[in-house]
Amino acid sequence: MVVKNKTKVYVGMSGGVDSSLAASLLVEQGYDVTGVYMKNWTKDLPGAKCPWADDLADAKRVAVKLGINFKVFDFENEYKHKVVDYMIGEYIKGNTPNPDIMCNQEVKFKLFLETALADGADMIATGHYARTKDSKLLMAVDTNKDQTYFLYRITDDALSKTLFPIGEFTKPTVRKMAAERGLSTAAKKDSQGICFVGQVGIRDFLGLYVDQKPGDIIDKKSGKVLGHHDGAIFFTLGQRHGMELGGSLPYYVVGKDMDKNEVYVTTDLNDETLWRKTIVLSDVNWINEVPPIGVYKIRVRHRAPLIESTLSFSDENVIFELENPQRAVATGQSVVIYDGEICLGGGIVF
RNA sequence: UGGGGUGUCGCCAAGUGGUAAGGCACCGGCUUUUGGUGCCGGCAUUCGGGGGUUCGAAUCCCUCCACCCCAG
Numbered sequence A: 001m002v003v004k005n006k007t008k009v010y011v012g013m014s015g016g017v018d019s020s021l022a023a024s025l026l027v028e029q030g031y032d033v034t035g036v037y038m039k040n041w042t043k044d045l046p047g048a049k050c051p052w053a054d055d056l057a058d059a060k061r062v063a064v065k066l067g068i069n070f071k072v073f074d075f076e077n078e079y080k081h082k083v084v085d086y087m088i089g090e091y092i093k094g095n096t097p098n099p100d101i102m103c104n105q106e107v108k109f110k111l112f113l114e115t116a117l118a119d120g121a122d123m124i125a126t127g128h129y130a131r132t133k134d135s136k137l138l139m140a141v142d143t144n145k146d147q148t149y150f151l152y153r154i155t156d157d158a159l160s161k162t163l164f165p166i167g168e169f170t171k172p173t174v175r176k177m178a179a180e181r182g183l184s185t186a187a188k189k190d191s192q193g194i195c196f197v198g199q200v201g202i203r204d205f206l207g208l209y210v211d212q213k214p215g216d217i218i219d220k221k222s223g224k225v226l227g228h229h230d231g232a233i234f235f236t237l238g239q240r241h242g243m244e245l246g247g248s249l250p251y252y253v254v255g256k257d258m259d260k261n262e263v264y265v266t267t268d269l270n271d272e273t274l275w276r277k278t279i280v281l282s283d284v285n286w287i288n289e290v291p292p293i294g295v296y297k298i299r300v301r302h303r304a305p306l307i308e309s310t311l312s313f314s315d316e317n318v319i320f321e322l323e324n325p326q327r328a329v330a331t332g333q334s335v336v337i338y339d340g341e342i343c344l345g346g347g348i349v350f
Numbered sequence B: 001u002g003g004g005g006u007g008u009c010g011c012c013a014a015g016u017g018g019u020a021a022g023g024c025a026c027c028g029g030c031u032u033u034u035g036g037u038g039c040c041g042g043c044a045u046u047c048g049g050g051g052g053u054u055c056g057a058a059u060c061c062c063u064c065c066a067c068c069c070c071a072g
Helices: A017-028 A052-066 A076-093 A099-118 A156-160 A171-180 A202-207
Strands: A008-012 A032-039 A069-074 A123-125 A130-133 A136-139 A215-219 A225-229 A252-257 A262-266 A275-286 A294-299 A307-314 A317-327 A334-339 A342-349
Touching: A008 A017, A008 A099, A017 A032, A017 A052, A017 A123, A017 A171, A032 A052, A032 A099, A052 A069, A069 A099, A076 A099, A099 A123, A099 A156
Parallel strands: A008 A032, A008 A123, A032 A069, A215 A262
Antiparallel strands: A130 A136, A136 A342, A215 A225, A252 A262, A275 A317, A275 A342, A294 A307, A294 A334, A307 A317, A334 A342
């Protein structure tokens, strides 16, 4: 006997397996479930058709199967402003932003939440691999798929109104459970890359919004001009490809000057600017209270191993002294802090 | 046509008698809800052309061709 739960939950359904199963589990748990497809991006890009219509169809198919209400929230304008424009703006400043984190902060756990609540929802849910407990954000049971890295900018309030139904399961289990329930998305390939960029690649995507601007590629050690690029904006720290440089070893980007429009490279894998032992974060978000000074585990990029690091503060900024230097930590990227399995928050590399 | 130099995969580039490194680019695949990285596989039976020496040459010799620099 399923106990009827009158709580109304709006679950974001992307058309993938994870959110499909999330919706299914919520139904089984007795919630009053409404599936919502967020229409964030619909434009086709050169060489890549936007799959939004197919994704929408997949989401709806699952909703019908589950017998739940289904809605489409059109966030295309807001998404463009809050995520795409932010991303482009950061690149113009010379940073390397993480648009998916901004998407979660501004769209999924703000706009979607607000819109759902206004529409009568009590809570929202998504298919993220994460868990909540006592108003804390916890890593997913499947540490290999954990997505808390992308969620660290969520607010306490949003978190208290959010469910992550699949956070208790591993990806293989999720697929198995989806298949057992006859969900049509059970075997659908995982999405990857920025949702709206897809297969196009950031380089080509940016190229649609930014003019090309020829500049020099300079060897950091010798100061020699090794080649030319179409704009420093297209390069990021640690990058190896896209420079068409010959030689005997691969060249890596170790810096750039946006004003001079110069990109600096080296073949030295141990170059000092390629490795960071001290990381300063700005624009920090703490999910609960501000943690005390001490040693924590941090993650420098999605799926990167948790590494030991010492937290301290300086004015508005947070400083981390790393146990071991990390490679290619670019400004604009995010670092997320953990205490055991609890995600405490994070900030943007300064 | 006096002197010097160089010609190795689309590009860069190792290799100076022992049976063609590597990088970039490209193609395919893996990893991945950010950038980037990384990994696997493919990619010159052939070293500007032609002769010769040698068991064996991209590597030595001869010759031709092309390009570059200096001198004009």
